[in-house]
Amino acid sequence: MALGVEGVADDLRAVYAAEKTRSYEWRVSQLKALLKIATHHEKEILEALRSDLNKPEHEGFLHEISGVISACKLTLKELRRWMKPEKVKTSMTTYPSSAEIISEPLGVVLVISTWNYPFLLSVEPVIGAIAAGNAVLLKPSEVSPATSSMLSKLLGQYMDVSAVKVVEGGVLETTALLEQRWDKILYTGNSKVGRVVLAAAAKHLTPVILELGGKCPVMVDSTTNLTVTSRRIISGKWGCNSGQTCVSPDYIITTKEYASKLVDAISSELEKFYGKDPLHSNDLSKIVSSQHFDRVTKLLDDEKVSGKIVIGGQRDETSLKIAPTVILDAPNDSLIMNEEIFGPLLPIITVNKIEDGIGLINSKEKPLASYLFTNDKKLKEIFKRNISSGSMAINETTLQLAISTLPFGGVGESGMGSYHGKFSFDAFSHKKAVLERGFAGDIAARYPPYTSGKLKFLKALLSGDILGIIRALFGW
Amino acid sequence: MDLEREMREVREAFSSGKTKEESWRRSQLQNLLTLMHEKEDHIITALQQDLGKHPVESYRDEVGTLIKSVNYALKGLKKWMSGKKADLPFAAFPSTAYLVPEPLGVVLIISTWNFPFGLSLEPLIGAIAAGNSVVIKPSELAPASSSTLANLINTYLDTKAIKVIEGDASVGQHLLQHKWDKIFFTGNCKVGQLVMTAAAKNLTPVALELGGKCPAVVDSLSSSWDKRIAVDRILSAKFGTCAGQACIAIDYILVDKNFSSTLVELLKEGIERMFGKNPKESKSVAKIINKSHVLRLRSLLDDPMVKASVIHGGSVDEDNLFIEPTILLDPPVNARIMNEEIFGPLLPIITLEKNEDSIEFINSKSRALAIYAFTKNEEFKNKLSSQTSSGSIVFNDAIIQYVADTLPFGGVGGSGFGRYHGKFSFKEFSHKKVIVKRGFLVDFWFRYPPWNDHKLLLFRSAYRFDYLGVLLVILGLKKC
Numbered sequence: 001m002a003l004g005v006e007g008v009a010d011d012l013r014a015v016y017a018a019e020k021t022r023s024y025e026w027r028v029s030q031l032k033a034l035l036k037i038a039t040h041h042e043k044e045i046l047e048a049l050r051s052d053l054n055k056p057e058h059e060g061f062l063h064e065i066s067g068v069i070s071a072c073k074l075t076l077k078e079l080r081r082w083m084k085p086e087k088v089k090t091s092m093t094t095y096p097s098s099a100e101i102i103s104e105p106l107g108v109v110l111v112i113s114t115w116n117y118p119f120l121l122s123v124e125p126v127i128g129a130i131a132a133g134n135a136v137l138l139k140p141s142e143v144s145p146a147t148s149s150m151l152s153k154l155l156g157q158y159m160d161v162s163a164v165k166v167v168e169g170g171v172l173e174t175t176a177l178l179e180q181r182w183d184k185i186l187y188t189g190n191s192k193v194g195r196v197v198l199a200a201a202a203k204h205l206t207p208v209i210l211e212l213g214g215k216c217p218v219m220v221d222s223t224t225n226l227t228v229t230s231r232r233i234i235s236g237k238w239g240c241n242s243g244q245t246c247v248s249p250d251y252i253i254t255t256k257e258y259a260s261k262l263v264d265a266i267s268s269e270l271e272k273f274y275g276k277d278p279l280h281s282n283d284l285s286k287i288v289s290s291q292h293f294d295r296v297t298k299l300l301d302d303e304k305v306s307g308k309i310v311i312g313g314q315r316d317e318t319s320l321k322i323a324p325t326v327i328l329d330a331p332n333d334s335l336i337m338n339e340e341i342f343g344p345l346l347p348i349i350t351v352n353k354i355e356d357g358i359g360l361i362n363s364k365e366k367p368l369a370s371y372l373f374t375n376d377k378k379l380k381e382i383f384k385r386n387i388s389s390g391s392m393a394i395n396e397t398t399l400q401l402a403i404s405t406l407p408f409g410g411v412g413e414s415g416m417g418s419y420h421g422k423f424s425f426d427a428f429s430h431k432k433a434v435l436e437r438g439f440a441g442d443i444a445a446r447y448p449p450y451t452s453g454k455l456k457f458l459k460a461l462l463s464g465d466i467l468g469i470i471r472a473l474f475g476w
Numbered sequence: 477m478d479l480e481r482e483m484r485e486v487r488e489a490f491s492s493g494k495t496k497e498e499s500w501r502r503s504q505l506q507n508l509l510t511l512m513h514e515k516e517d518h519i520i521t522a523l524q525q526d527l528g529k530h531p532v533e534s535y536r537d538e539v540g541t542l543i544k545s546v547n548y549a550l551k552g553l554k555k556w557m558s559g560k561k562a563d564l565p566f567a568a569f570p571s572t573a574y575l576v577p578e579p580l581g582v583v584l585i586i587s588t589w590n591f592p593f594g595l596s597l598e599p600l601i602g603a604i605a606a607g608n609s610v611v612i613k614p615s616e617l618a619p620a621s622s623s624t625l626a627n628l629i630n631t632y633l634d635t636k637a638i639k640v641i642e643g644d645a646s647v648g649q650h651l652l653q654h655k656w657d658k659i660f661f662t663g664n665c666k667v668g669q670l671v672m673t674a675a676a677k678n679l680t681p682v683a684l685e686l687g688g689k690c691p692a693v694v695d696s697l698s699s700s701w702d703k704r705i706a707v708d709r710i711l712s713a714k715f716g717t718c719a720g721q722a723c724i725a726i727d728y729i730l731v732d733k734n735f736s737s738t739l740v741e742l743l744k745e746g747i748e749r750m751f752g753k754n755p756k757e758s759k760s761v762a763k764i765i766n767k768s769h770v771l772r773l774r775s776l777l778d779d780p781m782v783k784a785s786v787i788h789g790g791s792v793d794e795d796n797l798f799i800e801p802t803i804l805l806d807p808p809v810n811a812r813i814m815n816e817e818i819f820g821p822l823l824p825i826i827t828l829e830k831n832e833d834s835i836e837f838i839n840s841k842s843r844a845l846a847i848y849a850f851t852k853n854e855e856f857k858n859k860l861s862s863q864t865s866s867g868s869i870v871f872n873d874a875i876i877q878y879v880a881d882t883l884p885f886g887g888v889g890g891s892g893f894g895r896y897h898g899k900f901s902f903k904e905f906s907h908k909k910v911i912v913k914r915g916f917l918v919d920f921w922f923r924y925p926p927w928n929d930h931k932l933l934l935f936r937s938a939y940r941f942d943y944l945g946v947l948l949v950i951l952g953l954k955k956c
Contacts, residue, residue, distance in 0.1 A: 056925075056927055057927070057932070058925070058927040058931065058932055061932065088882040088883060089882055090880060090882065091880070091881060091882070093544065093876075093879040093880065093881075094876055094877075094879060094880050097873075097876075097880075099880060099882065099883055101883065101884065102861070104865055104888075106888070106889075107889075183889065191679060194679060195676050195677060195679060198672070198675070198676035198679065199673055199676035199677075201672070201676075202669055202672035202673040202675075202676055203669065203673075205665065205668060205669060205672065205684060205686070205889075205890065205892065205893070207893040207894075210679065212679075224916075225916040228916045229916075239925060272926075273925040273926060274925060274926070275926070283925040283926055283927050375916075380913075384576070384911060388578055388907065388909065389909065390909070390910070391909065391910035391911070391912070392909060392910065392911045392912070393911070393912045393913075393914070394911070394912070394913040394914065395913065395914045395915065395916060396571065396912060396913075396914040399571070399912065399914075400573070400910055400912040403562075403564055403565065403573065403912070404565065405562050405563050405564060405565065405573075406562055406573055406575070406910045406912070407575070407908060407910060408910075411578075411580070411907040411909075412581075412657065412679070413679055415679075416679070416681040417681075418908070430865060430888045431884055431895070432861075432865065432866065432867070432868060432869060432888070433867070433868035433869070433877060433880075433883040433884055433885070434861060434868065434869050434870075434871075435868065435869075435870045435871070435873070435876065435877045435880060435883060436857075436870075436871040436872070437870070437871060437872045437873040437876070438872060439699075439701060439702040439705040439706070439872060442705050442708070444708075446536065446712060447708050447711075447712045447716060447750055448530070448532075448533075448712075448716055448750045448751055448758070448760035449750065449751075449752065449758065449760060450530050450531070450532035450533065450760060451532075454532060455531070455532050455535060458532070458535060458536050458540055459535070459540060461540075462536075462540035462541065462543060462544045462879075463540070463543055463544065463547065464544070464547070
């Protein structure tokens with residue numbers, strides 16, 4: 001049985017009940033502490049990311065540390081405003097009355113994080129939970145152990161540990177945590193475990209946010225600017241943790257005519273980015289573990305696929321690296337076209353007319369993100385209207401995550417709920433409706449004994465018919 | 477009925493794209509409005525049969541409210557459907573971003589028996605407005621309403637895309653085996669758990685509208701007008717609303733001991749005034765839904781100490797499914813009646829030393845759908861609101877939050893999660909898709925590898941929104 005995990009939700013609940021986490025001052029102090037961790041321990045964080053993922057410092061800073069810093073700063077700046085009640089208009093049906101919606105903490109929150117952006121995806125949800133006034137427990141991923149222990153150490157050092165806890169561990173610990181009663185759970189990871197989390201949450205009727213994944217498609221048509229398109233695709237794929245990113249382009253769809261131009265452009269830009277020997281470039285993350293390395297190489301070694309490699313294909317098992325690889329027209333029933341790749345392999349599927357790609361995308365589950373590169377206005381409209389995904393970017397990849405005014409989350413198999421920026425605050429809040437009435441202006445028509453006159457009045461009131469109300473009042 | 481065929485049809489209706497059209501949504505909502513106007517009598521008759529509801533109560537709670545809600549949705553539809561431009565921080569220049577609502581797909585609404593029309597059609601309004609195709613599973617415990625609902629929907633609405641599937645728990649279980657894009661459930665916690673567990677298999681998001689013990693705190697009121705209004709509202713929110721079988725009915729009262737005897741007298745007098753000397757005959761108090769619930773309610777009174785605390789009413793007519801409005805004064809706080817959701821016309825009054833003690837009392841129970849307080853004391857209102865948590869909190873009235881279109885309706889903790897009514901219904905059945913657009917013109921070359929310290933410095937400046945810094949680095953005037 002996992003030690004130190006029993007009853008931790010109850011401990012946090014007792015601290016929450018003592019009202020400490022609700023004050024603005026406490027929330028600000030904790031957010032400032034998180035900011036300090038991100039700004040004063042950059043070297044330590046980047047080292048942990050290098051150790052776990054061979055993540056280049058630039059990616060570590062760009063994607064993870066600055067993501068946390070800007071989330072902290074935004075939250076500190078806006079928190080007072082977010083905490084204010086929202087006044088709402090009331091209608092004739094409750095006249096006279098005043099109403100507002102106030103944000104309350106939910107109570108005790110569980111954040112289960114993952115290994116690919118282990119710093120960002122642990123801290124950003126915690127920022128939201130704290131901002132909303134909850135007590136929170138973070139369970140970082142054991143697949144990124146250096147970051148997990150760094151988080152445990154630094155949060156243990158800087159945070160109010162009675163209300164903000166870190167529990168390290170694997171499946172045993174996570175299972176023990178999921179058996180306890182939480183007021184909200186945010187899980188980032190894959191859909192298989194997502195189902196387990198949701199089923200566990202059901203036992204306590206706990207609402208959840210699931211940030212999952214999917215096969216994020218990229219449609220490229222011939223009206224696009226080829227160089228910029230290739231750069232943005234490369235940046236979103238291999239420049240994001242070697243494709244081990246939930247919103248990385250998973251596969252490309254383009255026309256048969258355009259495919260070779262696209263392959264050439266990607267090949268040439270790849271060389272500019274990573275040199276002639278990308279397998280040994282230090283600007284590329286490694287695959288996180290030998291288990292995942294085997295999983296990804298298996299996709300490539302499928303005999304239906306291995307003959308269709310047009311770029312890359314090299315791998316080095318000792319360093320867990322796979323070179324940026326492009327495959328042309330892998331068959332639709334191959335594993336690589338049916339599982340989320342989560343690695344540096346990029347299949348390109350060619351179609352006759354670009355619009356045919358829509359059917360292909362919709363034959364798969366709704367992904368976390370979908371992408372389109374084109375200058376054709378009509379195609380943009382068709383894409384927007386017919387593809388459903390968590391988010392969508394036209395002529396860009398992955399950047400939507402960095403924009404704090406946009407909610408980040410999935411739909412269908414890619415997840416439920418969203419966060420980032422104010423959406424994090426909302427995700428971890430309970431929006432309580434407050435309706436205030438006085439004793440004046442009572443409508444006797446509401447109450448028994450019931451009469452036909454009262455019925456007439458109610459009909460007029462509920463349909464907003466002022467003349468009818470007046471008539472009914474006068475008994476006409 | 478061939479369930480598989482019905483499911484295929486409803487999914488095809490969504491895939492065809494027709495439910496996404498504004499014209500379809502509008503026409504279905506219009507038809508729903510016409511249904512309510514034309515078939516009001518059918519609805520009222522069904523409610524009379526299932527629950528013995530008085531026609532005015534039925535109109536007030538289920539017909540009129542629905543008409544109001546459909547009109548509100550028709551009015552708001554265009555605005556709700558249109559995307560919203562998102563403010564972007566300067567660093568994201570030059571891009572534009574929109575939040576565009578999309579339907580989720582095929583949704584399942586599981587309704588319940590106490591407001592069989594209201595609790596089926598309120599969510600339906602939201603599901604249609606959001607562009608989904610829908611299956612409604614009404615409660616078999618209110619059979620007249622279930623079959624009337626099915627007939628009316630089949631007559632007035634697009635039956636390929638909006639279906640009513642009647643039946644008992646086994647039909648419900650069968651439906652839950654299918655993959656839905658959303659499930660909206662109204663009912664009790666136990667079934668709510670089953671629904672959510674089944675939904676987990678398909679990663680289906682759910683909304684659960686459950687229940688709880690909604691308390692009403694009654695402060696000493698001095699003016700006789702205030703006292704009269706408060707009592708009317710309390711009685712209406714208990715005995716006048718489906719005989720207390722409502723998730724937002726007042727479950728129990730908390731009152732300070734100095735006011736309790738006044739309150740009791742006023743309540744007794746009010747019961748007679750509102751429901752007559754013989755409430756069963758006046759037909760202004762609804763029936764209990766079935767024998768099993770009558771026995772459940774009766775058993776709450778079995779405890780001799782509870783029975784001894786009955787100060788008004790208490791008679792149970794099992795055959796006619798009628799329990800008269802009953803008031804209890806200070807039953808033991810560990811009795812079942814004080815620990816289970818009552819859902820019936822039994823009103824316990826608990827006396828406290830002082831009003832503020834109500835906060836601790838309320839917090840000792842799981843979070844309810846609503847908390848009510850009848851008071852003019854502003855300080856107490858603030859304290860109560862900030863120190864308790866509930867789906868909603870209402871001052872000096874009860875139940876009425878149900879008709880406020882601008883307020884989200886739903887629970888927290890044990891009373892559930894998810895929100896509806898007004899535009900919240902639309903949101904509950906929508907996915908808010910983020911769309912970000914960029915051009916090709918401006919591309920920051922330092923976004924891309926190969927990495928070097930120079931590029932890193934640029935990023936540091938850019939992420940701090942230090943654009944002067946960025947400029948200086950580019951011009952070579954600032955070094956690492």
